[in-house]
Amino acid sequence: MENSKQLRTWLDDLGLNHPLVIAGPCSAETEGQVMKIAHELKDTDVNYYRAGIWKPRTRPGNFEGVGALGLKWLQKVKQDTGLKTATEVANRAHVELALEHDIDLLWIGARSTVSPFIVQEIAEALEGTDKVVLVKNPVNPDLSLWLGAVERLHKANISKLGVIHRGFSTYEKSKYRNIPEWQLAIELQTRFPDLPIINDPSHITGNRDMIFDVSQTALDLNFDGLIIETHHDPENAWSDAAQQVTPKTLVQIMNDLRIRKETDEEAEYKHKLSNLRAQIDIIDNQLIETLSKRMKVSDGIGELKKQKNVAVLQSNRWNQILGAMILEGESKGLSEEFVLKMFKAIHQESINHQEKIMQA
Numbered sequence: 001m002e003n004s005k006q007l008r009t010w011l012d013d014l015g016l017n018h019p020l021v022i023a024g025p026c027s028a029e030t031e032g033q034v035m036k037i038a039h040e041l042k043d044t045d046v047n048y049y050r051a052g053i054w055k056p057r058t059r060p061g062n063f064e065g066v067g068a069l070g071l072k073w074l075q076k077v078k079q080d081t082g083l084k085t086a087t088e089v090a091n092r093a094h095v096e097l098a099l100e101h102d103i104d105l106l107w108i109g110a111r112s113t114v115s116p117f118i119v120q121e122i123a124e125a126l127e128g129t130d131k132v133v134l135v136k137n138p139v140n141p142d143l144s145l146w147l148g149a150v151e152r153l154h155k156a157n158i159s160k161l162g163v164i165h166r167g168f169s170t171y172e173k174s175k176y177r178n179i180p181e182w183q184l185a186i187e188l189q190t191r192f193p194d195l196p197i198i199n200d201p202s203h204i205t206g207n208r209d210m211i212f213d214v215s216q217t218a219l220d221l222n223f224d225g226l227i228i229e230t231h232h233d234p235e236n237a238w239s240d241a242a243q244q245v246t247p248k249t250l251v252q253i254m255n256d257l258r259i260r261k262e263t264d265e266e267a268e269y270k271h272k273l274s275n276l277r278a279q280i281d282i283i284d285n286q287l288i289e290t291l292s293k294r295m296k297v298s299d300g301i302g303e304l305k306k307q308k309n310v311a312v313l314q315s316n317r318w319n320q321i322l323g324a325m326i327l328e329g330e331s332k333g334l335s336e337e338f339v340l341k342m343f344k345a346i347h348q349e350s351i352n353h354q355e356k357i358m359q360a
């Protein structure tokens with residue numbers, strides 16, 4: 001995929017003075033519910049009205065969406081409120097129905113992005129469309145799979161493209177429903193700075209109380225927009241009840257978010273920033289120097305263990321180090337999560353070094 005400015009023309013053409021906002025219920029439930037929420041979102045910052053028509057549910061037996069009937073309701077939303085419409089498509093039949101009903105924006109869900117077969121089928125069904133197509137990240141943190149899906153659409157001559165960052169599934173317990181792994185989204189932006197990227201705080205958090213903070217982080221990281229599940233009666237929603245906000249709360253969130261500029265030309269700002277960046281560069285070099293020293297010491301331990309035929313992994317010692325470093329880190333303002341991740345990586349590199357020596 002060439003790194004072309006054209007990828008974001010559809011977004012720039014909207015001429016917004018705020019991030020793109022896609023909002024609406026997780027699922028279309030009834031015509032009354034769809035219309036009520038749409039009317040409450042009319043005349044706000046919302047650009048596209050979202051509603052799931054076909055719902056991918058983890059386990060059977062839950063509400064699976066109203067199906068094609070809901071597309072008529074979305075058409076009515078557009079007619080009555082002027083809001084553009086958006087829904088998820090997961091196969092060729094969905095695409096054909098959505099196009100027939102003139103839905104303006106289609107997204108590929110996280111469970112579909114993982115399957116190149118299904119993405120290819122959707123891409124072929126959409127060949128040459130002038131609708132906006134957004135690709136949610138796959139459920140697993142795999143950047144190639146995510147980009148691969150975008151490439152399949154690009155190859156099918158779909159030019160109005162973008163991605164949605166909705167977080168990643170993990171086995172480990174976390175305060176998030178799907179952990180954000182911001183680094184992945186940052187890497188994607190670095191590689192394709194012109195590909196619009198929208199944040200989905202609803203599916204990242206699974207909890208309406210955390211929507212604001214995640215949205216603010218996304219804007220701080222230069223995301224182009226937000227997709228936020230919105231329902232007039234969230235508690236009684238037929239799907240994702242815990243994470244939906246009311247239209248009123250959505251408006252409040254949009255008002256309170258601080259929208260950052262990408263940069264500033266002011267000389268004072270530039271001078272201060274380059275000063276701080278110079279300090280960071282020095283510290284980063286020191287970090288590499290220190291880590292390299294640590295690995296040399298580790299090599300020495302490897303030699304010693306080899307002579308005495310002792311195992312590389314010493315769990316007790318390792319647990320002691322971890323415990324002590326987490327406490328030390330906390331006293332210096334570093335989170336437990338970060339210290340743990342960092343020391344696991346350092347430990348792994350140490351083991352690799354020692355293994356090399358043991359096996360030489």
Ligand code: PEP
Pocket residue numbers: 026052056088108109110111136166203
């Ligand atoms: C959704 O946006 O309603 C949805 C099902 O999301 P995801 O594909 O991210 O789980």
Ligand code: MN
Pocket residue numbers: 026027229239240
């Ligand atoms: Mn949902």
